Amino acid sequence: MDLLSIIKKICGQIIVPKAVIEELKTGGDQGVDVPDLSLYDWIEVKEPLATSAVSLIQDLGRGETEVLLLALESPGSFVILDDNLARVYAELNSIPVIGTCGLLLKAKSDGLLPQVSPILDKLEKKGFFISPEFKQLVIRMAHE
Structure with missing residues (x-):
């Protein structure tokens, strides 16, 4: 990615x-x-x-x-x-x-990424497993 x-x-x-x-x-x-x-x-x-x-x-x-x-x-x-x-x-x-999600959240808070949710979607399409509940938690933590 x-x-x-x-x-x-x-x-x-x-x-x-x-x-x-x-x-x-x-x-x-x-x-x-x-x-x-x-x-x-x-x-x-x-x-x-x-x-x-x-x-x-x-x-x-x-x-x-x-x-x-x-x-x-x-x-x-x-x-x-x-x-x-x-x-x-x-x-x-x-x-x-x-973990990966923690890195994504840190990257967003540091201004290195505009959004986390599209990256999570791409990761899932590539076979990265994330439970729906945890995905929603990460998206909420990213304020998206």
Whole structure:
């Protein structure tokens, strides 16, 4: 949706684990419209130091697990996660979390987006799940 630059403006430094890059590549190979993060010089690709710990978390994908491990290795950072279970793990480990909807609301409040609701509609068309109740809550929070 060509909105990655908004993440840079909100978050500053972005570190993406190698596993997420691999997941995006797999999605792209399967025809899913995903960004090529190698085109963005402000995104750093990094592997967690404790890669052996990835296998300890059985119920998360490798990408979510590596995101959490990198956050634990980088005090003061926060993670962008939408997966509910990954968010629970983050909260249990005192890792601040924001999701896609939170980023959209922040972008609107910072004047980076005129509206949130059309983006939510586009995300849903691309397969992003958001419950009708939560979507309405986000739209109300955006004052739309």
